[in-house]
Amino acid sequence: MPKHLHVAAAVVRNDKGEILIARRPATVDQGGLWEFPGGKLAPYETGRQALDRELCEEVGIQVESASPLIRIHHRYPERAVLLDVWQVSAFSGEAYGREGQAVRWVKEEDLSQYSFPEANKPILKALRLPDHYMITGDAENEEQWLQKLHVALNTDIELVQFRAHDLSEEEFVKRANAALELTRKAGALLLLNAEPSILDRVDADGIHLTTERLSHYASRPIPAGKWLSCACHNPTQLQMAQALGADMVTYSPVLATESHPGVEPLGWQEFHNAIEPIPVPVYALGGLGRADIRRARGLGGQGVAGIRAFWPQGAV
Numbered sequence: 001m002p003k004h005l006h007v008a009a010a011v012v013r014n015d016k017g018e019i020l021i022a023r024r025p026a027t028v029d030q031g032g033l034w035e036f037p038g039g040k041l042a043p044y045e046t047g048r049q050a051l052d053r054e055l056c057e058e059v060g061i062q063v064e065s066a067s068p069l070i071r072i073h074h075r076y077p078e079r080a081v082l083l084d085v086w087q088v089s090a091f092s093g094e095a096y097g098r099e100g101q102a103v104r105w106v107k108e109e110d111l112s113q114y115s116f117p118e119a120n121k122p123i124l125k126a127l128r129l130p131d132h133y134m135i136t137g138d139a140e141n142e143e144q145w146l147q148k149l150h151v152a153l154n155t156d157i158e159l160v161q162f163r164a165h166d167l168s169e170e171e172f173v174k175r176a177n178a179a180l181e182l183t184r185k186a187g188a189l190l191l192l193n194a195e196p197s198i199l200d201r202v203d204a205d206g207i208h209l210t211t212e213r214l215s216h217y218a219s220r221p222i223p224a225g226k227w228l229s230c231a232c233h234n235p236t237q238l239q240m241a242q243a244l245g246a247d248m249v250t251y252s253p254v255l256a257t258e259s260h261p262g263v264e265p266l267g268w269q270e271f272h273n274a275i276e277p278i279p280v281p282v283y284a285l286g287g288l289g290r291a292d293i294r295r296a297r298g299l300g301g302q303g304v305a306g307i308r309a310f311w312p313q314g315a316v
């Protein structure tokens with residue numbers, strides 16, 4: 001049985017929005033690669049305590065405010081690690097390599113130019129995803145629907161799943177192209193809840209697979225440059241989504257919802273237990289709203305997804 005290491009690591013941002021990375025010495029595990037500063041938990045330390053200590057020891061800063069980002073279980077040939085990754089938004093001190101290692105502040109969009117350990121891949125995804133994910137709802141007509149999308153994008157929606165099971169394919173494509181114009185202007189991502197082949201007709205940012213569609217694929221059905229989201233309701237489906245290389249998943253129903261009466265909710269404990277081994281950003285879905293984002297993140301999720309909580313209700 002390989003040794004299992006619990007490691008706390010931090011994505012530290014400065015006030016220019018840049019992220020702190022450090023280079024691992026050539027001689028250690030994953031040597032020569034860039035990393036987010038951090039290290040192993042000492043006995044009896046919590047992740048947050050280890051984070052504070054390691055950042056002080058390695059890069060000379062004092063953490064003032066941190067929140068959980070993602071937990072990643074990963075198996076290297078030599079050892080298994082649990083990366084307990086935090087986002088640090090406030091700190092004091094000037095970062096430098098206290099152990100002689102190179103450290104750099106880099107723009108988020110430039111992180112992909114650096115080589116990180118294999119386990120870090122989901123961190124780079126989680127960083128680019130917001131903590132709430134809007135699924136589109138109804139409107140009286142197309143014009144009002146686009147108006148609602150516009151209103152949502154003007155508030156703080158950065159990730160949209162276009163879901164409309166009652167439209168014909170032609171109508172869906174037409175509306176998706178109109179939606180794409182709005183999301184592009186707003187700098188938001190648009191995922192289509194449809195067959196992956198729809199990307200030939202709409203150059204959206206990605207696809208959301210229903211659980212039913214998820215079960216039809218043995219490998220990733222869209223290119224790496226597009227985002228793949230999957231709907232999951234049990235641990236087996238989470239594993240299937242992970243095997244397809246999903247970039248994010250929704251997990252539901254965490255609480256009871258009006259849209260699925262009679263379906264037994266999973267509850268928060270089960271949400272946490274199910275997603276813990278899955279190194280993919282997970283949005284909690286089902287009867288949740290903005291007030292639940294902190295809880296979802298505290299339990300290892302990326303945030304909350306929903307229709308009702310985010311899609312403008314009534315006339316706009």
Ligand SMILES: Nc1nc2c([nH]c(=O)n2[C@H]2C[C@H](O)[C@@H](COP(=O)(O)OP(=O)(O)OP(=O)(O)O)O2)c(=O)[nH]1
Pocket residue numbers: 005007008009028029030034035036037038039040041054081083117118119120
């Ligand atoms: N700190 C950190 N470790 C990472 C990252 N990605 C990744 O796979 N790891 C792995 C590499 C190592 O196997 C383990 C971290 O262990 P470490 O050797 O840095 O721990 P440490 O700082 O406590 O080191 P030391 O006191 O033993 O010198 O986690 C990352 O982004 N940051």
Ligand SMILES: [Mg+2]
Pocket residue numbers: 037038039040058
């Ligand atoms: Mg370290």
